Amino acid sequence: xxxxxxxxxxxxxxxxxxxxxxxxxxxxxxxxxxxxxxxxxxxxxxxxxxxxxxxxxxxxxxxxxxxxxxxxxxxxxxxxxxxxxxxxxxxxxxxxxxxxxxxxxxxxxxxxxxxxxxxxxxxxxxxxxxxxxxxxxxxxxxxxxxxxxxxxxxxxxxxxxxxxxxxxxxxxxxxxxxxxxxxxxxxxxxxxxxxxxxxxxxxxxxxxxxxxxxxxxxxxxxxxxxxxxxxxxxxxxxxxxxxxxxxxxxxxxxxxxxxxxxxxxxxxxxxxxxxxxxxxxxxxxxx
Amino acid sequence: xxxxxxxxxxxxxxxxxxxxxxxxxxxxxxxxxxxxxxxxxxxxxxxxxxxxxxxxxxxxxxxxxxxxxxxxxxxxxxxxxxxxxxxxxxxxxxxxxxxxxxxxxxxxxxxxxxxxxxxxxxxxxxxxxxxxxxxxxxxxxxxxxxxxxxxxxxxxxxxxxxxxxxxxxxxxxxxxxxxxxxxxxxxxxxxxxxxxxxxxxxxxxxxxxxxxxxxxxxxxxxxxxxxxxxxxxxxxxxxxxxxxxxxxxxxxxxxxxxxxxxxxxxxxxxxxxxxx
Numbered sequence: 001x002x003x004x005x006x007x008x009x010x011x012x013x014x015x016x017x018x019x020x021x022x023x024x025x026x027x028x029x030x031x032x033x034x035x036x037x038x039x040x041x042x043x044x045x046x047x048x049x050x051x052x053x054x055x056x057x058x059x060x061x062x063x064x065x066x067x068x069x070x071x072x073x074x075x076x077x078x079x080x081x082x083x084x085x086x087x088x089x090x091x092x093x094x095x096x097x098x099x100x101x102x103x104x105x106x107x108x109x110x111x112x113x114x115x116x117x118x119x120x121x122x123x124x125x126x127x128x129x130x131x132x133x134x135x136x137x138x139x140x141x142x143x144x145x146x147x148x149x150x151x152x153x154x155x156x157x158x159x160x161x162x163x164x165x166x167x168x169x170x171x172x173x174x175x176x177x178x179x180x181x182x183x184x185x186x187x188x189x190x191x192x193x194x195x196x197x198x199x200x201x202x203x204x205x206x207x208x209x210x211x212x213x214x215x216x217x218x219x220x221x222x223x224x225x226x227x228x229x230x231x232x233x234x235x236x237x238x239x240x241x242x243x244x245x246x247x248x249x250x251x252x253x254x255x256x257x258x259x260x261x262x263x264x265x266x267x268x269x270x271x272x273x274x275x276x277x278x279x280x281x282x283x284x285x286x287x
Numbered sequence: 288x289x290x291x292x293x294x295x296x297x298x299x300x301x302x303x304x305x306x307x308x309x310x311x312x313x314x315x316x317x318x319x320x321x322x323x324x325x326x327x328x329x330x331x332x333x334x335x336x337x338x339x340x341x342x343x344x345x346x347x348x349x350x351x352x353x354x355x356x357x358x359x360x361x362x363x364x365x366x367x368x369x370x371x372x373x374x375x376x377x378x379x380x381x382x383x384x385x386x387x388x389x390x391x392x393x394x395x396x397x398x399x400x401x402x403x404x405x406x407x408x409x410x411x412x413x414x415x416x417x418x419x420x421x422x423x424x425x426x427x428x429x430x431x432x433x434x435x436x437x438x439x440x441x442x443x444x445x446x447x448x449x450x451x452x453x454x455x456x457x458x459x460x461x462x463x464x465x466x467x468x469x470x471x472x473x474x475x476x477x478x479x480x481x482x483x484x485x486x487x488x489x490x491x492x493x494x495x496x497x498x499x500x501x502x503x504x505x506x507x508x509x510x511x512x513x514x515x516x517x518x519x520x521x522x523x524x525x526x527x528x529x530x531x532x533x534x535x536x537x538x539x540x541x542x543x544x545x546x547x548x549x550x551x552x553x554x555x556x557x558x559x560x561x562x563x
Contacts, residue, residue: 040374160389162382162390163389165382165386166382169368169374169379169382172365173383173436176356176363177387221373224375224418225378
């Protein structure tokens with residue numbers, strides 16, 4: 001770790017690394033915040049389905065000759081809302097997700113073949129870039145756009161934090177108190193869609209679940225206080241992101257998406273060991 | 288507090304109940320009784336303003352229902368929280384305080400919230416376990432925390448929909464005593480839907496018995512009698528008083544079959560059952 005730390009000041013002198021650090025932090029913070037609610041609402045599977053949507057959307061855009069991000073965000077947001085509409089009361093259910101899932105991935109394979117056969121070797125690599133991310137490949141403009149979008153997601157989640165928490169935990173009382181539970185469910189899914197599109201640019205569509213679920217799961221193991229768990233989830237996601245980028249810079253053979261997700265998973269595993277999971281046996285607490 | 292005047296409600300085109308008259312003053316404890324499907328929960332929802340009346344009127348705190356939602360506490364019929372839910376009881380109570388507000392809390396707002404939450408958690412006797420994840424609390428503990436959630440904004444009216452359901456007998460008695468105490472000491476008017484009147488009988492000021500086409504309201508001793516219930520249901524009904532003061536209603540009719548029956552097993556009990 002000392003070697004990694006010493007390498008950092010020099011690393012930030014490289015524009016590609018600086019872009020990755022800035023965009024990565026914003027993307028990770030948004031993923032951590034959204035991930036907290038995904039875990040709380042037991043909707044992690046939605047994030048997984050959106051990874052597949054992200055893959056297909058990005059490749060459809062490339063095959064169509066438009067900006068990859070256009071297809072990416074359109075696909076993730078539309079599919080997120082579709083999942084909500086198929087499920088009850090703004091919560092996507094497993095069967096709906098499972099059915100949409102396979103169909104979307106098949107479409108992705110179709111667009112990949114179409115794009116790869118239409119160009120040279122660079123086109124053929126597009127599939128891998130979308131699946132595993134290319135955070136060191138972000139231009140200054142792309143990094144700023146990604147950071148601004150991620151910051152907007154963070155702002156939106158903070159604005160709805162209390163009603164969304166209420167609606168997630170206790171929908172009946174929240175509705176009686178005037179919280180628009182169903183509308184809020186769709187707003188949340190749209191934000192999940194945008195976040196999935198963002199995370200795809202950082203760690204790839206196949207690994208975005210690591211950034212959405214692992215920091216949030218770790219935070220919920222470590223504290224029972226929802227406000228603290230929410231903040232901790234965002235902080236852990238940023239730490240995972242920066243730690244992963246640093247490790248990947250120090251060891252060029254290690255792809256950044258692997259390093260980020262590996263670190264997130266390692267911390268989640270560690271939380272199992274140290275976390276105060278004071279679970280009492282169900283039998284002794286029943287009644 | 289609540290004034291129901293000759294009100295009626297239709298659900299799906301069918302009249303559910305009509306000619307309901309009920310007056311509840313501050314500090315009074317009223318129970319809504321009747322067979323399954325008689326529309327007990329719907330009466331609560333009408334008082335909340337979630338279900339419109341088709342005749343007569345309902346006034347809540349002098350206004351039409353739903354206007355003063357801030358001054359009404361509500362505990363819906365529910366199941367328990369998921370055992371894995373990583374949220375403390377304190378946070379559940381906090382949601383009743385400011386869970387419906389948008390944006391971030393104002394700086395300094397946390398202290399007033401924490402003080403009021405500690406106060407109300409103490410009032411319901413939940414201080415020992417309010418810091419634990421709510422999913423790990425027992426049914427009775429969860430019910431106390433939820434009553435605290437409904438009380439935290441100092442409502443003048445508390446609407447409780449079957450809060451004793453799914454509790455064991457000692458917990459039913461304890462929660463009933465708690466609600467009775469809150470009613471007296473805090474001057475809160477309480478309307479409680481009950482499956483069985485016996486656990487709350489000692490605390491009650493009023494009962495309203497709902498039946499298809501009518502309702503009777505008044506002090507328990509006047510309403511839960513053979514004559515009144517026979518007149519209300521149009522079929523012979525006998526009210527027996529057991530040695531310990533518990534009431535048993537014999538011959539109470541079941542509701543029309545069109546309603547879904549949550550307590551399907553109770554149908555098989557025949558027509559001998561406790562007061563409901």
